Amino acid sequence: MAALDPVALTQDLIRRPSVTPADEGAMDLVQATLEDLGFSCRRMKFGEIENLYARYGTSRPNLCFAGHTDVVPVGDARAWSREAFAAEIVDGVLIGRGAVDMKSAIAAAAAAAGQAIARGEVAGSLSFLITGDEEGAATHGTKLVVEALQAEGEVIDHCVVGEPTSAETFGDMVKIGRRGSINTWITVDGRQGHVAYPQRAANPIPPLIELLHRLQSHVLDEGYTGFQPSNLEVTTVDVGNGATNVIPAQARARLNIRFNPAHTGAELAAWIAREAETVGRDFSGTITVEPVISGEAFLTEPGAFTEVVAAAVEDVAGAPPELSTTGGTSDARFIRALCPVVELGLVGKTMHAVDERAPVEEIVKLQAVYERLIARYFATFG
Template sequence: MNVENPSSALEVTQALIRCPSITPEEGGALDLMESLLKPLGFNCHRLLFSCSDTYDVDNLYARLGTAGPVFGYGGHTDVVPIGDADAWTVNPFAGAVVDGKLIGRGAVDMKGSIGAFVAALTRFINSRSSFDGSISLIITGDEEGIGINGTTKVLDWMTDKGERMDVCLVGEPTSNDKLGDMIKIGRRGSVNFNLRVRGIQGHTAYPQLARNPVHPLVAMLHNLLAEPLDSGTEHFPPSSLQVTTVDVGNAATNVIPAQAQANFNVRFNDLYSSEQVEAWVRERLSRAGFDYNLTVRVSGESFICPPGPFSDLISSSVKTVTGLEAVLGTTGGTSDARFIKDYATVAEFGLLNDTAHKVDEYCTLQELDDLSRIYQSMLEGYFKV
């Protein structure tokens, strides 16, 4: 797939949207990226990673230059499924422009950011004969999936090869109401819990001959919800526990069930590690005085890259282009920044997030162009050219 004008964020993003790269399918998106980066002088490495019991994932690492400092960009070309195709007003993989909006799956999350960055790169590189330092990109096909064969393994590969980044911009959609109103310098951690309580099945008319597991489950959930984990920190909102399911699987009105279960998720700030969150949960569950089984799955730890030169660079670029004073935040879900922060100073900045994963996902053409100009300003400011 050819892009006639790679310095146009719109044309690059349209071409990416036209690649049906639903996780874990590559869909031609990484092939397109290579075709755009190689003419700029990037050395490209396609990295296919495998693991038992999971799907294979194709990834791309590209680098221009050999010296430091190294400006990194992290992104993903994979997208979530389209859902009900009939609910879309356009073909979700056509990259259609309607009334000043680019509509398509991935327009916001996050092919728009990648398109804006590649266009900014093209203009930056073509406008000068050289610059002091290097630029590298990590583009994965597994951010919207289970995240096993994607960014984490690319980072391991980089370590083995002696590759590094000093800073890394992750292009997730971070803006809330206007482009540039938020830069994310950290993320909350996330832990998922499955709580099971076993009882003895019996007739509701003879409760003395049974043991109802629903009652202690309700008591345990009450203990979890009765008091908050904390009231927040300087850069984080309060930690949050949200019950997502309560299940008994009992269709009869006169049967005491044998088992009851609940799922809940905790999004936690920098006051906790996942182990401390689990300890907090178990202490409150034990207050009910009943036996239980708890399964714990950690999605990521909380982290923050404190405000400094990199966040200042992004903020100044945002203000130059939009006039806005960006807020430094940590809201939202997890992203691959949780992996990259162990290798480089990381911050996230991208388009508005309000249509991500929705039917008729879109960004405006003005937002896309402004984002690309912000990214170019960042490159110019970082390399002081």
């Protein structure tokens, strides 16, 4: 069988405009590609979301590559220099939605797996966990696949997620952990009235301001080993009052906390609820707090696995990567329930941007890194 071309496969994937929750045949292409390499593939559809778990081999250790075929919307299509789903290569750079985040990583991992299989380097199993619901609500994707695999007793020993982790130059950063995230919706219900007769009303704005002040003025922590300090950010404050002489009936706000392992989502939700209860004691209306924990903080402790990953990067890039916990959330927060997980991919500067793009040379390098990672992994753990 001819070797897979990771650039051509990336182009084919980009040409399937799989904006969450649409699939547009992207998962069919991944499945067909992996089946041609000898993988046994299972489609795991939850709701309208297409997911795939594929495995080559039956023994341990099982090294998994994880990622997502869904992409964010194009935005203003007229602002792109090339059609966003045409996957054109201009001066050695592939332009298209998903070029960086992260169809290129799926293609590079598949190509690397094909080379490892051809060379007989798989002393155990290789697997792929691919979802179509990472950029959206992430409720019917990797989370449910992980739960299903756990229920079946499927064992994955280590996982590499192909998110674009490099910061400035290819291979300069690998993610070994992430902060957790909790969103909270706060609604204060008072009583509408005339501003000249405040005794007849219950203004919801002052208690909302007080609550936000109490939350923002609290220092969550000074940091955690390997992590930056946790931070709370108010993202919206809404009253919707178009009149100057009316005390409104309701005021709302939303906030997000990105937290390190010094906290859990449940502990932070309980703290917010306690602060709301304190503020509400002297208020005749009601304060409602609705938290949604989208992920807990986690860390893959440096050790044999991270050493394999770092060495593979250095083999190709010429220098060891920084092992970092910075950035937002990814599906690694769900996979950590199965096994140690790291994230390793292209430079992420243009992800979600107009003219998202990846140098062709770096897609080829990513395949090379994944090839070295597979070889080193089975030499170490196989």
